Amino acid sequence: MHQNSSVMKTSAKIVVSISLLLFLSLPFPAFSARPKCNSQDKKVLLQIKAALNNPYHLASWNPEEDCCTWYAMECDRNNGRVKALTIFSGNISGQIPPAVGDLPYLETLVFRKLTNLHGQIPSAITKLTRLRDLTLSWTNLSGPVPSFLSQLKSLTYLDLSFNDLTGSIPPSLSQLPNLEEIHLDRNKLTGSIPESFGHWAGKTPNIFLSHNQLTGPVPASLGSLNFPSTIDLSRNKLVGDVSFLFGRSKTVLFIDLSRNLFEFDLSKVQFPVNLTNLDLNHNRIFGSLPQGLTRLNLQFLNVSYNRLCGKIPRGGDLQRFDQYSYFHNRCLCGAPLSPCK
Known part of the structure; x- marks a missing residue:
C-alpha cells in the first residue's frame, strides 16, 4: 500500500511538471519578445547619422545591432517603428x-542645444503626418519660420526658440488644429503679430514670442482668446493698448508684456482671478495701480x-x-516705496 502511494505521488509530480512545461510553451504576451x-x-x-558626419554622439548607432536599442531614439x-528621435546637447555639425x-511613424522630433547645427528647416518634415512634438531649439538654424509647418496637423507642441x-x-500657423503651445521666442523675427493669431483652428495655445524685433500693435482679435496659462510678448517693439488681453473671466496665469512700447491706463484693467505672474516693466503704461491687484x-x-x-494699494501680496x-x-x-506726501 505504501509503495502504491509513492508511485501515485511521483506520477502526480510528473503530471504537474508536464503541465507547467506545456503552459510555459504557450504563446503569452508577457513572455513574447518585442x-x-x-x-x-x-x-x-x-542615412541621418552619415549626413551629420557620423558624430560620436551617435556612436551607439551600430548597424550590427537592433536600432531600438540605440541612443537618442x-x-x-x-x-518596432521609430516614434521618437531626440538628439540634444551633442557636438554635432x-x-x-x-x-x-x-x-x-515619428511622433517626436527634437534637435536641441546643438550650436553647430545650421541651415534652414527642411520641407521634408511635412511628410511626418503623425508628428506631435517638433522641437528645434538652441541651434544656429536660420532662414524663415516656414509656412509649410501648418501642414503638420497632428502637432501639439512647436518649439523653434533660441x-x-x-x-x-x-x-x-494658426491653422494647426491641435496646437497647445508655440515657442517662437529668442529669434530675430520682424513684422507684426499675425491677425490670424486671434483665430486659431483649434483650442487657444500658450504663446511665447519674446526676444524678437516684432513691431506694430497687437491684433485686437487676441482679446477674445483665453490663454490656458501663458502669453509672453516681452522684449519686442510692440505698441499701443493691450488692456484687452486682461479680463476677470480669463484663465491665464502668466502675462509678460515687459520691454515694449505699450501705452494704456492700468487703473481701468480688471485682472484674471488666477493670475500669478505679471510683468509690465519698461513700457509707457500710465494711471494708478488698481485695488484689484490686492x-x-x-x-x-x-x-x-x-x-x-x-x-500703491495696501493688502494682498503688494507689500x-x-x-x-x-x-x-x-x-x-x-x-515698499517712500511714503506718499
Whole structure:
C-alpha cells in the first residue's frame, strides 16, 4: 500500500511538471519578445547619422545591432517603428538631414542645444503626418519660420526658440488644429503679430514670442482668446493698448508684456482671478495701480519703468515685493516705496 502511494505521488509530480512545461510553451504576451526595429527605419537612421558626419554622439548607432536599442531614439513597442528621435546637447555639425521625413511613424522630433547645427528647416518634415512634438531649439538654424509647418496637423507642441530665424511670423500657423503651445521666442523675427493669431483652428495655445524685433500693435482679435496659462510678448517693439488681453473671466496665469512700447491706463484693467505672474516693466503704461491687484495670489510682479502714479494699494501680496518691482515710475508712492506726501 505504501509503495502504491509513492508511485501515485511521483506520477502526480510528473503530471504537474508536464503541465507547467506545456503552459510555459504557450504563446503569452508577457513572455513574447518585442519586435525589432523596422529595417527601412534603420536604413534611414544610418542615412541621418552619415549626413551629420557620423558624430560620436551617435556612436551607439551600430548597424550590427537592433536600432531600438540605440541612443537618442525610441521605438513603438508594438510594431518596432521609430516614434521618437531626440538628439540634444551633442557636438554635432551640419544641417537637419531631409531624411528625417522618411520616418513615417515619428511622433517626436527634437534637435536641441546643438550650436553647430545650421541651415534652414527642411520641407521634408511635412511628410511626418503623425508628428506631435517638433522641437528645434538652441541651434544656429536660420532662414524663415516656414509656412509649410501648418501642414503638420497632428502637432501639439512647436518649439523653434533660441535660433537665428528671421522674417515674419507666417499667419498659416494658426491653422494647426491641435496646437497647445508655440515657442517662437529668442529669434530675430520682424513684422507684426499675425491677425490670424486671434483665430486659431483649434483650442487657444500658450504663446511665447519674446526676444524678437516684432513691431506694430497687437491684433485686437487676441482679446477674445483665453490663454490656458501663458502669453509672453516681452522684449519686442510692440505698441499701443493691450488692456484687452486682461479680463476677470480669463484663465491665464502668466502675462509678460515687459520691454515694449505699450501705452494704456492700468487703473481701468480688471485682472484674471488666477493670475500669478505679471510683468509690465519698461513700457509707457500710465494711471494708478488698481485695488484689484490686492485680491490676486501673485508670485511675481514688476511694473517698474512706466508712468504710473498714486499710492500703491495696501493688502494682498503688494507689500511683499521689494522697491525694484515699482521704481522708476512718475509718482508711485507708499510701501515698499517712500511714503506718499
